[in-house]
Amino acid sequence: MSDQRTINRSTERVGGGTNGGLMLLVFLGLLILSGFMISRMEDNPAIGIPGVLLGFIAILGLAGFYTIQPNQAVAITLFGNYKGTDRTTGLRWVLPWFARKKLSMRVRNVTSETLKVNDKRGNPVEIAANVVWRVRDSAQALFDVDDYVAFMNIQMETALREVARHYAYDHAEDEEPTLRADAEIVGERLRADLQERVEVGGIAVDEMHLMHLAYAPEIAGAMLRRQQAEAVLAARRTIVTGAVSMVESALQQLGERGVVQLDEERKAAMVSNLLVVLCGDRDTQPVVNTGTLYSG
Secondary structure, eight states: OOOTTOOOOOOOOBOOOEEHHHHHHHHHHHHHHHHHHHHTTTTOGGGHHHHHHHHHHHHHHHTTEEEEOTTEEEEEEETTEEEEEEOOOEEEEOOTTSEEEEEEOSOEEEEOOOEEEEOTTSOEEEEEEEEEEEESOHHHHHHTSSOHHHHHHHHHHHHHHHHHTTSBSSOOGGGOOBTTTOHHHHHHHHHHHHHHHHGGGTEEEEEEEEEEEEEOHHHHHHHHHHHHHHHHHHHHHHHHHHHHHHHHHHHHHHHHHTSOOOOHHHHHHHHHHHHHHHHOSSOOOOOOOOSOTTOO
């Protein structure tokens, strides 16, 4: 059974206007000839009607002129029937009863509104993206969607909401990409998703990347404290790793040089003291031992 929702897609084709400069010379010539014939009506009344007719044709023909700037296109239709798209720059001309719709093919740079969405973990985040896009097919942009600019803006927000929920804001499991740390990966997926959505409108998405990313205000304070705690833990972990390496090196050098002989109990005490000194937040305080090493 065929799908009744299938739509016949439009396809841009070259067609429409001709060289406007040449046609301008033709109509100016007709106007001059018309004026000359009308001025001779007293001598020869028979040429009056043809002269007026030529003047009417020339004035009517002037209504068919239009101009095209670089990276612009003009779609030409006749009573609703698409005839083609003219992309040739300069002065152009078609028959006056052909309708002309001009649209820009230039690259556009748009930043979406800041949206509140839930990331993969369900945390509310604020997110916005910048999109670089352009019209690729003028026929699809004009005839397959109602308003291609509004269509693009809506699909941009839809793609942003859809992709954002597949990534955690930060600290994902199993080293998965995150919104904050992997902006390039997220941006490419956003671009691909948006391109698929706007293909029907003849739109090409050149770039899309995140412009704003932050936790929603209601959880921003809690998440900031969490990030600070994780930063402190990471710093502590680095300090402990370095301290253990230093203690190991100290014990090894003491043993190799024979500076002092320590039994296991004294080694444990020394290791404990060194770790306290190296890992502590405060500066060490000198202690003067006035007794013997094994007193007590």
